[in-house]
Amino acid sequence: MAAEVVMPKLGMAMKEGTVSTWNKKVGDSVSKGDMIASINSEKIEMEIEAPQDGVILDILVQEDVGVPPGTIICYVGNPNEQLTEQNRSANELQAPKNEVAATISLEEPPANAASSKKSKETVRISPIARKIAESENIDIETIKGTGPKGRITKADVEKVLAERAAEASHPPAERDNPAINKETLPVAGMRKVIASRMHNSLLNSAQLTINMRADVTDLLSLQQEIKEVTQQRHKVKISLTDFIARACVLSLQEHKQMNSAYIDNEIHLYNHVHLGMAVALENGLVVPVMQHAEKMSLVELAAEIKTRAGDARQGQLSTDRMQGSTFTITNLGTYGVEYFTPVLNPPETGILGVGATEDVPMYQGDELQRRSLLPLSLTFDHRVLDGAPAANFLGTIKQYLEQPILLLL
Amino acid sequence: MKPLVVIGGGPAGYVAAITAARQGKQVTLIEQKDLGGTCLNEGCMPTKSLLASAEAYEKIKQAEQFGITLPLEQVKINWDGVQHHKTAIVKKLVQGIGYLMRKNSIKVMKGEASFLTNHRLAVRNENQVEEVEAEQFIIAAGSEPASLPFAPFDGKWIIHSGQAMSLPAIPSSLLIVGGGVIGCEFASIYSQMGAKVTIVEAADQLLPGEDADIAFTLQEELEKKGVAIYTSALLTEMQPENKKALFKHKEELHELQAEYALISIGRKPRVLGLGLEQVGVHFSKQGIDVNEHMQTNVPNIYACGDVVGGIQLAHVAFHEGTVAALHACGKDKSVNYRAVPRCIYTHPEIASVGMTEKQARSEYGDIRVGEFSFTANGKAMIANNPVGKVKVIVEPQFNEIIGLSIVGAHATELIGQGTIMLHGELTTDVMEDFIAAHPTLSEAIHEALLQSTGQAVHS
Ligand SMILES: Cc1cc2nc3c(=O)[nH]c(=O)nc-3n(C[C@H](O)[C@H](O)[C@H](O)COP(=O)(O)OP(=O)(O)OC[C@H]3O[C@@H](n4cnc5c(N)ncnc54)[C@H](O)[C@@H]3O)c2cc1C
Numbered sequence: 001m002a003a004e005v006v007m008p009k010l011g012m013a014m015k016e017g018t019v020s021t022w023n024k025k026v027g028d029s030v031s032k033g034d035m036i037a038s039i040n041s042e043k044i045e046m047e048i049e050a051p052q053d054g055v056i057l058d059i060l061v062q063e064d065v066g067v068p069p070g071t072i073i074c075y076v077g078n079p080n081e082q083l084t085e086q087n088r089s090a091n092e093l094q095a096p097k098n099e100v101a102a103t104i105s106l107e108e109p110p111a112n113a114a115s116s117k118k119s120k121e122t123v124r125i126s127p128i129a130r131k132i133a134e135s136e137n138i139d140i141e142t143i144k145g146t147g148p149k150g151r152i153t154k155a156d157v158e159k160v161l162a163e164r165a166a167e168a169s170h171p172p173a174e175r176d177n178p179a180i181n182k183e184t185l186p187v188a189g190m191r192k193v194i195a196s197r198m199h200n201s202l203l204n205s206a207q208l209t210i211n212m213r214a215d216v217t218d219l220l221s222l223q224q225e226i227k228e229v230t231q232q233r234h235k236v237k238i239s240l241t242d243f244i245a246r247a248c249v250l251s252l253q254e255h256k257q258m259n260s261a262y263i264d265n266e267i268h269l270y271n272h273v274h275l276g277m278a279v280a281l282e283n284g285l286v287v288p289v290m291q292h293a294e295k296m297s298l299v300e301l302a303a304e305i306k307t308r309a310g311d312a313r314q315g316q317l318s319t320d321r322m323q324g325s326t327f328t329i330t331n332l333g334t335y336g337v338e339y340f341t342p343v344l345n346p347p348e349t350g351i352l353g354v355g356a357t358e359d360v361p362m363y364q365g366d367e368l369q370r371r372s373l374l375p376l377s378l379t380f381d382h383r384v385l386d387g388a389p390a391a392n393f394l395g396t397i398k399q400y401l402e403q404p405i406l407l408l409l
Numbered sequence: 410m411k412p413l414v415v416i417g418g419g420p421a422g423y424v425a426a427i428t429a430a431r432q433g434k435q436v437t438l439i440e441q442k443d444l445g446g447t448c449l450n451e452g453c454m455p456t457k458s459l460l461a462s463a464e465a466y467e468k469i470k471q472a473e474q475f476g477i478t479l480p481l482e483q484v485k486i487n488w489d490g491v492q493h494h495k496t497a498i499v500k501k502l503v504q505g506i507g508y509l510m511r512k513n514s515i516k517v518m519k520g521e522a523s524f525l526t527n528h529r530l531a532v533r534n535e536n537q538v539e540e541v542e543a544e545q546f547i548i549a550a551g552s553e554p555a556s557l558p559f560a561p562f563d564g565k566w567i568i569h570s571g572q573a574m575s576l577p578a579i580p581s582s583l584l585i586v587g588g589g590v591i592g593c594e595f596a597s598i599y600s601q602m603g604a605k606v607t608i609v610e611a612a613d614q615l616l617p618g619e620d621a622d623i624a625f626t627l628q629e630e631l632e633k634k635g636v637a638i639y640t641s642a643l644l645t646e647m648q649p650e651n652k653k654a655l656f657k658h659k660e661e662l663h664e665l666q667a668e669y670a671l672i673s674i675g676r677k678p679r680v681l682g683l684g685l686e687q688v689g690v691h692f693s694k695q696g697i698d699v700n701e702h703m704q705t706n707v708p709n710i711y712a713c714g715d716v717v718g719g720i721q722l723a724h725v726a727f728h729e730g731t732v733a734a735l736h737a738c739g740k741d742k743s744v745n746y747r748a749v750p751r752c753i754y755t756h757p758e759i760a761s762v763g764m765t766e767k768q769a770r771s772e773y774g775d776i777r778v779g780e781f782s783f784t785a786n787g788k789a790m791i792a793n794n795p796v797g798k799v800k801v802i803v804e805p806q807f808n809e810i811i812g813l814s815i816v817g818a819h820a821t822e823l824i825g826q827g828t829i830m831l832h833g834e835l836t837t838d839v840m841e842d843f844i845a846a847h848p849t850l851s852e853a854i855h856e857a858l859l860q861s862t863g864q865a866v867h868s
Contacts, residue, residue, distance in 0.1 A: 011708075013700075013704075013708070015741075068741070126833060126834030126835075127809075127833070127834060127835050127836045127838075127839050128807055128809040128834040128835070128836050129834060131807040131809075131836060132807060135807070153747075153834060154809075154834050261691070263691070263693065263698065264693070264695070266693045266695075268691060268692075268693060270686075270689065271686055272686075272689050274689060291689070292689075319708075320708045323706055323708070324689055324691075324706045324707065
């Protein structure tokens with residue numbers, strides 16, 4: 001029997017997934033567990049494995065076409081197996097919204113495809129939607145309906161118009177010019193989410209960044225001291241990032257205004273700290289959230305960060321684990337960056353950027369010593385608080401990092 | 410662990426519970442008071458029962474017009490009877506919800522619920538506390554009357570809507586602060602029953618969300634019944650000791666004495682005491698934040714009905730409750746606010762759907778407006794009720810029907826036609842050939858539509 005491979009649902013909020021790459025094509029043979037495709041949801045990338053040995057009988061969803069979870073994306077079966085009409089129509093039953101995506105991607109449309117195609121007369125569409133579509137010369141068969149039973153509504157037509165307008169305002173002049181040989185990449189999946197979130201973040205808030213350096217010499221030696229113990233006792237190696245995270249959590253509890261969100265002209269202050277940590281992936285960025293970080297000890301926090309970051313890198317982070325953060329930390333130190341301007345993760349009020357530590361000669365009293373300095377960049381929303389309280393908050397983080405013993409308590 | 414727990418047994422909560430149970434979930438519903446919530450116990454149903462009594466009385470007083478002779482001086486309101494009619498209906502309806510709970514195998518727990526973790530609730534009933542665990546939660550805790558900062562409810566003189574419907578007797582005089590839906594409904598009830606009613610409203614018209622001319626028709630009718638109405642008037646002081654209120658109107662300070670002062674300045678979502686902070690559910694005093702599936706930022710917790718703010722109406726609560734429950738059961742369901750009717754059960758009634766004329770003008774510029782008055786409608790004349798009008802608003806380019814407002818008898822039933830037009834995104838050409846039965850009040854809607862396209866027959 002041919003096995004159906006479906007677009008998985010990665011978390012409650014997932015509405016659409018895209019096949020970013022097909023590793024196989026129709027006719028290729030596969031063994032159970034082989035990677036057959038990479039998929040891309042609004043938040044994460046994931047590999048899809050072959051469910052059984054066999055060949056790829058049919059591919060129903062092309063690359064970069066978004067489909068709802070549950071949609072069949074391909075069939076794996078015996079080399080000479082025939083797919084029945086029943087097989088094919090299963091998708092329509094399961095995910096009616098997928099009709100468009102599924103039909104365009106059928107490599108060889110079944111013989112009766114033409115007759116099963118909806119005629120313009122039978123397309124479900126509201127009177128006003130039909131009129132607007134006609135006046136704008138939009139083929140109603142190409143519109144995706146979101147009304148009851150897939151009925152096309154006014155909003156659906158307006159969406160198509162808005163997309164058209166957006167395309168028109170950025171004419172792809174260069175792309176069409178063969179003289180300039182440029183590669184263009186579709187902005188889809190995770191890239192699309194990041195693009196719109198970051199752009200909206202800058203559009204919709206008043207961001208300001210301040211910088212400070214913390215002397216982490218003592219912290220680094222403390223880290224060396226306790227590294228072995230925690231590794232043996234708790235199976236976690238405590239990194240500089242973990243100390244910074246803990247310092248942040250403690251400081252956020254002392255400066256509630258920074259642990260907040262600006263929503264609908266109101267400032268929401270939180271008692272809990274759901275700490276977001278930006279994790280770079282090969283082709284994007286996700287922010288796993290350590291929920292209730294204020295209830296965790298340093299070791300617990302470190303363990304949680306390791307698990308979540310690991311999940312993120314393996315594409316196993318459910319969307320539920322990427323929501324609800326109240327403050328975010330982003331670290332570019334490993335890339336040698338010193339200071340930078342982090343962009344707020346909306347609707348949060350603050351984001352801390354961590355740079356690379358640098359060893360410098362510094363006077364301690366009259367004596368010149370080798371000290372390690374950590375550059376910190378805090379971006380905050382000036383609508384929520386002003387420079388002075390933000391500086392105080394950053395100052396508190398600095399204090400904790402400079403008196404690291406407090407982080408262990 | 411119980412799969413799904415609903416907090417609150419009002420319209421949002423009981424519909425959510427039934428929907429989830431029908432999807433095969435094991436459901437528990439927690440309610441601290443009576444099933445049916447505000448709507449059944451101190452909102453929609455009891456007010457409409459009082460209005461029905463007031464209207465019956467009004468109709469009987471018109472007997473002469475219909476050729477019926479009565480000893481009119483003997484016709485009077487028996488307040489205990491009015492209250493009995495109301496309580497009997499409420500009781501029956503509440504029992505009906507109880508029956509639906511049993512029929513759908515929903516466990517009903519009595520008590521006040523608050524979150525301990527995002528999977529556990531404490532349910533307090535008198536001095537006992539029980540803990541309930543569940544995978545998913547739907548918060549439908551409703552709303553409560555907002556009070557004036559300088560005049561908290563005392564239940565004796567300063568009262569809220571819940572208290573206003575169970576007064577010991579018809580008050581001789583009543584001050585209503587706030588001329589919104591609830592204030593106008595009570596003004597209608599008590600003025601028809603003989604009370605001297607005064608409305609003090611801060612905005613420059615009654616029912617600030619509705620079309621000015623529609624609201625003005627109601628104002629005129631209320632004034633005919635002796636209601637004193639002050640718009641653009643600001644309450645400045647309340648003196649419970651001598652039952653006196655001071656308010657400023659057109660630069661002039663007025664002093665008013667009344668037996669009761671009903672504060673109806675809006676309702677606030679019941680967001681406190683649920684332990685939302687405990688689990689990190691985002692909320693503000695405007696309500697709990699939700700997405701289009703009625704899901705909060707904590708994915709296993711949903712919220713619906715008055716507690717999310719927005720449009721605080723029972724039918725919206727029904728819809729949101731259904732969406733929350735279906736989405737919690739894995740169905741991809743979103744809310745649809747495409748056409749929400751707004752009904753005001755005053756005398757005359759007001760009902761509308763979609764945009765008001767003012768909103769439409771600011772959105773579309775030049776619009777078409779069609780109107781038809783009930784004074785020219787046969788059925789309204791026969792019923793001795795030729796007051797009010799239908800007003801339809803049409804967008805100029807494609808003739809989409811984008812708003813319908815009705816003031817007049819049975820407006821709240823007639824609006825169903827407008828709701829269908831807006832929900833179906835209909836255009837006037839689709840409606841031109843529509844046949845309205847004759848004689849009916851519905852003819853007025855058809856005539857108004859035709860007038861908007863310049864084809865009216867009867868005006
Ligand atoms: C006077 C008046 C007239 C109205 N007339 C109309 C009308 O004609 N038409 C219309 O559409 N709407 C009307 N409304 C509005 C309508 O009543 C509300 O929109 C509707 O009741 C909202 O339903 P809900 O389920 O969200 O909340 P509610 O009906 O308020 O129900 C919430 C329930 O939750 C319970 N609860 C709260 N917190 C807890 C807790 N922690 N634990 C356990 N239980 C809890 C409460 O006891 C309550 O029973 C009227 C309202 C008023 C006040």
